[in-house]
Amino acid sequence: MVFVIVLIRCLSFISFSHAQSTTLFDPLRYVDPLIGSAKDGHVFAGATLPYGMAKAVADTDSEENQAGFVSGNDTYNITGFSSMHDSGTGGSPSLGNFALFPHTSCPNNDINRCIFPKAQRKKAFDGNSTVSTPGYFAVTLANKIVVDMTASHKTSLFRFRFPNNGSTTSSPLILMDLTDLQDSRQDNGSISVDSKTGRMTGSGVFKPSFAAGTYTLYFCADFQGAAIKDSGIFVDSRASAVVKDLLISRSINGSPLPGGAFIRFHNPGDQPILARVAASFISSAQACSNAEREIPDFDFDTTITTAENAWRSKLRPIVVSKNKINSSLLTNFYSGIYRTMVNPQDYTGENPLWKSTGEPYFDSFYCLWDSFRSQIPFLTLLDPKEVSRMVRSMIDTYVHEGWLPDCRMSLNKGYTQGGSNADIILADAYQKGLTEGIDWNRGYDAVVKDAEVEPFDWCCNGRGGLDSWKALGYIPVQDFDYKGFGTMTRSISRTLEYSYNDFVIAQMALAMDKQADAEKYIARSSSWLNLFKDDTPSFINKTINTGFVGFFQPRYLNRTWGYQDPLKCSQIDDNPTSVCSLQNTAAETFESSIWEYSFFVPHDQAALITTFGGPQAFVRRLDYLHDKNITGIGNEPSFLTVFQYHYAGRPGLSAKRAHFYVPQYFSPTPAGLPGNDDSGAMGSFLAFTMMGLFPNPGQDVYFIIPPFFESYTFKSPATGKTAKVRNINFDPTYEAIYIQSATLNGMPYTKNWIDHSFFTQGKELVLTLGRNESSWGTLLQDLPPSVGTYVGFNGTAVSRRPWLERTGKIERSVEFGGPRKSWGGVMQPWT
Ligand SMILES: *[C@@H]1O[C@H](CO)[C@@H](O)[C@H](O)[C@H]1NC(C)=O
Ligand SMILES: *[C@@H]1O[C@H](CO)[C@@H](O)[C@H](O)[C@H]1NC(C)=O
Ligand SMILES: *[C@@H]1O[C@H](CO)[C@@H](O)[C@H](O)[C@H]1NC(C)=O
Ligand SMILES: *[C@@H]1O[C@H](CO)[C@@H](O)[C@H](O)[C@H]1NC(C)=O
Numbered sequence: 001m002v003f004v005i006v007l008i009r010c011l012s013f014i015s016f017s018h019a020q021s022t023t024l025f026d027p028l029r030y031v032d033p034l035i036g037s038a039k040d041g042h043v044f045a046g047a048t049l050p051y052g053m054a055k056a057v058a059d060t061d062s063e064e065n066q067a068g069f070v071s072g073n074d075t076y077n078i079t080g081f082s083s084m085h086d087s088g089t090g091g092s093p094s095l096g097n098f099a100l101f102p103h104t105s106c107p108n109n110d111i112n113r114c115i116f117p118k119a120q121r122k123k124a125f126d127g128n129s130t131v132s133t134p135g136y137f138a139v140t141l142a143n144k145i146v147v148d149m150t151a152s153h154k155t156s157l158f159r160f161r162f163p164n165n166g167s168t169t170s171s172p173l174i175l176m177d178l179t180d181l182q183d184s185r186q187d188n189g190s191i192s193v194d195s196k197t198g199r200m201t202g203s204g205v206f207k208p209s210f211a212a213g214t215y216t217l218y219f220c221a222d223f224q225g226a227a228i229k230d231s232g233i234f235v236d237s238r239a240s241a242v243v244k245d246l247l248i249s250r251s252i253n254g255s256p257l258p259g260g261a262f263i264r265f266h267n268p269g270d271q272p273i274l275a276r277v278a279a280s281f282i283s284s285a286q287a288c289s290n291a292e293r294e295i296p297d298f299d300f301d302t303t304i305t306t307a308e309n310a311w312r313s314k315l316r317p318i319v320v321s322k323n324k325i326n327s328s329l330l331t332n333f334y335s336g337i338y339r340t341m342v343n344p345q346d347y348t349g350e351n352p353l354w355k356s357t358g359e360p361y362f363d364s365f366y367c368l369w370d371s372f373r374s375q376i377p378f379l380t381l382l383d384p385k386e387v388s389r390m391v392r393s394m395i396d397t398y399v400h401e402g403w404l405p406d407c408r409m410s411l412n413k414g415y416t417q418g419g420s421n422a423d424i425i426l427a428d429a430y431q432k433g434l435t436e437g438i439d440w441n442r443g444y445d446a447v448v449k450d451a452e453v454e455p456f457d458w459c460c461n462g463r464g465g466l467d468s469w470k471a472l473g474y475i476p477v478q479d480f481d482y483k484g485f486g487t488m489t490r491s492i493s494r495t496l497e498y499s500y501n502d503f504v505i506a507q508m509a510l511a512m513d514k515q516a517d518a519e520k521y522i523a524r525s526s527s528w529l530n531l532f533k534d535d536t537p538s539f540i541n542k543t544i545n546t547g548f549v550g551f552f553q554p555r556y557l558n559r560t561w562g563y564q565d566p567l568k569c570s571q572i573d574d575n576p577t578s579v580c581s582l583q584n585t586a587a588e589t590f591e592s593s594i595w596e597y598s599f600f601v602p603h604d605q606a607a608l609i610t611t612f613g614g615p616q617a618f619v620r621r622l623d624y625l626h627d628k629n630i631t632g633i634g635n636e637p638s639f640l641t642v643f644q645y646h647y648a649g650r651p652g653l654s655a656k657r658a659h660f661y662v663p664q665y666f667s668p669t670p671a672g673l674p675g676n677d678d679s680g681a682m683g684s685f686l687a688f689t690m691m692g693l694f695p696n697p698g699q700d701v702y703f704i705i706p707p708f709f710e711s712y713t714f715k716s717p718a719t720g721k722t723a724k725v726r727n728i729n730f731d732p733t734y735e736a737i738y739i740q741s742a743t744l745n746g747m748p749y750t751k752n753w754i755d756h757s758f759f760t761q762g763k764e765l766v767l768t769l770g771r772n773e774s775s776w777g778t779l780l781q782d783l784p785p786s787v788g789t790y791v792g793f794n795g796t797a798v799s800r801r802p803w804l805e806r807t808g809k810i811e812r813s814v815e816f817g818g819p820r821k822s823w824g825g826v827m828q829p830w831t
């Protein structure tokens with residue numbers, strides 16, 4: 001049975017790509033949704049549409065089942081087939097609500113001899129039976145039940161094929177469990193089954209994965225394919241075909257009490273039984289109407305085809321050359337892109353929190369601290385229409401809840417990891433020209449509120465410590481903050497992130513002609529300097545001197561310095577007891593070291609380079625960060641560090657570093673990701689890196705390295721124009737990865753970065769490669785913009801401050817650097 005289904009899927013695949021090969025490039029051929037579904041990738045491996053709310057997959061009992069299914073380990077069992085998931089996230093397993101589970105029959109046809117509770121009923125499965133393609137997932141249980149599934153936007157369609165052993169008395173059973181992946185169900189779950197139609201409706205209250213509140217989810221399940229024998233409900237291990245409605249408490253001990261409903265069928269023979277399951281955050285009635293509208297006639301194949309076409313049209317704008325390269329690279333690339341559109345999820349029409357004024361509602365921004373760095377910027381390129389809708393949703397969340405979202409899931413405010421990251425996303429979208437339906441005045445109000453007003457719950461939106469921030473220019477360790485509440489750690493990483501948040505607000509202000517605001521926020525964006533202590537050394541294992549002196553350090557309210565080992569919370573931290581996440585006892589840097597955070601001054605690399613002792617010293621430090629395994633590519637703060645060589649006039653070293661990490665740390669296998677995919681953040685890192693254009697998020701800047709392909713074309717969905725990038729002397733062994741010269745639209749181009757108009761105006765970049773670094777992109781005039789002035793570079797000084805140039809007056813704002821001297825006695829880099 002398995003093999004039949006696998007074969008059918010493969011055949012349709014092959015025939016499609018064959019038929020299309022001469023006409024259309026089919027990117028779906030290169031999407032493997034199982035990448036990142038093993039170990040701690042936590043990638044959702046099942047069936048979904050782009051940004052789909054329905055995410056159907058088999059749930060396993062792995063400890064890494066944050067997204068339900070975990071592959072690559074024969075010891076895992078399948079606990080059920082549920083419809084709601086997130087992808088790539090950390091935290092507790094997310095969603096996984098309302099699992100279905102099949103039994104071939106109950107022993108002696110006695111309903112009470114079927115096993116209902118999740119912990120006991122779970123079944124092993126054949127790992128080699130797993131098939132996953134965009135919009136489709138299949139697996140075979142050890143008892144030979146074959147289950148495959150597909151999804152529309154809010155509805156999952158499951159297909160169960162029971163082994164037909166010829167017995168006419170065999171009565172397969174499908175149960176619906178009022179459960180979720182993390183066993184968080186609260187009082188009062190409910191379920192009803194209609195004995196005539198078999199329709200099941202109900203709801204449950206559950207906890208979000210990484211937030212404090214609860215959410216209520218409703219569902220509607222319908223079945224088709226065989227005559228109904230009987231139906232009823234179960235509680236714990238007992239069931240009854242007489243009782244049709246259940247209201248169940250959580251119960252007080254351990255996991256919630258098992259409860260749900262079942263339906264039994266007369267022997268379906270070889271016919272599959274279909275289960276159509278829709279969820280809604282509004283009501284069961286809405287779930288039912290969603291299901292009836294989206295999949296009216298249970299047409300499995302059409303639902304797959306619709307999903308495939310949706311994915312195909314999303315991926316189609318990027319066409320890469322297959323010339324000379326191993327197709328595993330293509331799989332890495334397109335699968336990475338695919339994952340950028342699994343989360344966030346479009347819950348428009350399903351938001352019970354406020355009355356809709358017609359704005360979209362997106363959820364599963366989990367977390368923007370991960371997504372701002374390259375995922376949302378990637379979507380701004382590939383799917384600007386949807387990013388506009390996401391931005392509208394963020395602004396609408398601000399309008400109704402008072403604050404932009406930061407780490408939102410399941411209708412709740414999740415825990416903020418650092419800065420007010422939505423500021424960067426809004427600024428990025430604003431500068432890249434997204435306008436469609438966005439009220440940018442409101443968007444601006446929202447980011448300014450983040451900068452000016454401290455929320456009572458800065459755990460979960462906005463920023464904390466704003467009084468200190470404004471008065472001192474840094475977040476003090478052990479701050480005095482009586483106005484709002486959140487975990488009082490991360491003083492260094494928050495200072496760095498707030499500095500950048502203020503910078504991106506300044507850019508928006510400038511573009512909106514808000515001169516005074518622009519000056520104010522540019523000045524505040526240099527606050528990072530207040531935590532730089534120029535005599536702090538760094539030792540590995542307390543004995544081996546790294547040779548680098550001068551690091552960010554914690555600072556008290558009274559302006560004296562505290563101390564944190566610069567390697568604490570790095571990958572070579574010698575202290576096994578370091579606590580590095582959101583715990584109350586955690587470090588002053590979030591999930592990362594001072595070493596790595598040292599580079600997080602995305603707006604003023606010129607000043608940072610000077611602070612670190614000039615371009616050569618900066619490069620040595622960046623090399624040390626990577627070569628000594630201090631930074632971890634499996635977590636997002638590392639992303640920008642791969643490309644920061646550009647600012648030191650060494651773009652070739654960024655290319656070299658990109659190849660150091662890709663594909664070695666990102667292979668197109670289930671266990672191939674270096675860490676949590678984080679809603680597609682890792683996927684976007686791969687996609688941008690392999691395209692050879694990586695963004696500095698929040699700025700209109702893409703760093704240029706050679707693409708990993710001989711060439712590609714990108715057709716902008718925003719303008720319909722096609723941009724092209726081509727490597728001359730392309731070397732598939734990747735030894736010739738150094739740009740010797742470049743042309744843009746046929747004219748020599750020496751800047752080592754390019755702006756967004758490259759994509760929207762359909763320009764052509766041609767790169768000539770060689771085996772050694774060259775002088776291309778190394779001169780002062782070639783460097784990406786920076787607030788401060790570059791010192792120690794060859795070339796002709798040009799203003800590195802395009803955003804400051806637009807008005808003459810703003811230049812004065814650098815004088816704001818003056819008072820900082822007295823704050824910290826730190827070097828004044830403005831010249
Ligand atoms: C499979 O999972 C089991 C249970 O979690 C674990 O002990 C084992 O190490 C895993 N095996 C592999 C190959 O990952
Ligand atoms: C899967 O179930 C088998 C049999 O009940 C059990 O031995 C095994 O430990 C389970 N796997 C996990 C990961 O719990
Ligand atoms: C597939 O089958 C092979 C050979 O029996 C086995 O070694 C491998 O572990 C299986 N793979 C999975 C994912 O179960
Ligand atoms: C067929 O399946 C039923 C239900 O599992 C079982 O009772 C019966 O013994 C099976 N018959 C054969 C011939 O295997």
Ligand SMILES: *[C@@H]1O[C@H](CO)[C@@H](O)[C@H](O)[C@H]1NC(C)=O
Nearest residue numbers: 186187188189205247248249
């Ligand atoms: C759960 O239902 C019971 C019985 O109707 C009711 O007394 C109780 O207040 C409900 N609890 C909640 C949290 O709604």
Ligand SMILES: *[C@@H]1O[C@H](CO)[C@@H](O)[C@H](O)[C@H]1NC(C)=O
Nearest residue numbers: 325326327328329663667668
């Ligand atoms: C392509 O790359 C994969 C993974 O690195 C490798 O196993 C395979 O042998 C390569 N194929 C060719 C034709 O080089």
Ligand SMILES: *[C@@H]1O[C@H](CO)[C@@H](O)[C@H](O)[C@H]1NC(C)=O
Nearest residue numbers: 540541542544572573574628
């Ligand atoms: C630091 O100490 C750890 C644990 O003793 C050791 O594994 C590591 O190799 C040491 N690092 C260096 C650079 O010596």
Ligand SMILES: *[C@@H]1O[C@H](CO)[C@@H](O)[C@H](O)[C@H]1NC(C)=O
Nearest residue numbers: 478556557558559560561562
């Ligand atoms: C500043 O505050 C810290 C922490 O409370 C304290 O240890 C230190 O002695 C204070 N320094 C001065 C100069 O008061």
Ligand SMILES: *[C@@H]1O[C@H](CO)[C@@H](O)[C@H](O)[C@H]1NC(C)=O
Nearest residue numbers: 570571572628629630631632
């Ligand atoms: C780097 O650190 C990680 C995390 O501690 C470890 O898993 C990995 O083996 C290290 N790599 C090297 C090359 O030392």
Ligand SMILES: *[C@@H]1O[C@H](CO)[C@@H](O)[C@H](O)[C@H]1NC(C)=O
Nearest residue numbers: 736738769770771772773774
């Ligand atoms: C590249 O550099 C190496 C050593 O740095 C040198 O031996 C070699 O000739 C250079 N190759 C070219 C093509 O310039």
Ligand SMILES: *[C@@H]1O[C@H](CO)[C@@H](O)[C@H](O)[C@H]1NC(C)=O
Nearest residue numbers: 615616648649778792793794
């Ligand atoms: C400037 O040019 C000199 C002479 O060519 C060279 O030695 C030096 O490394 C260059 N400096 C930078 C920062 O590129």
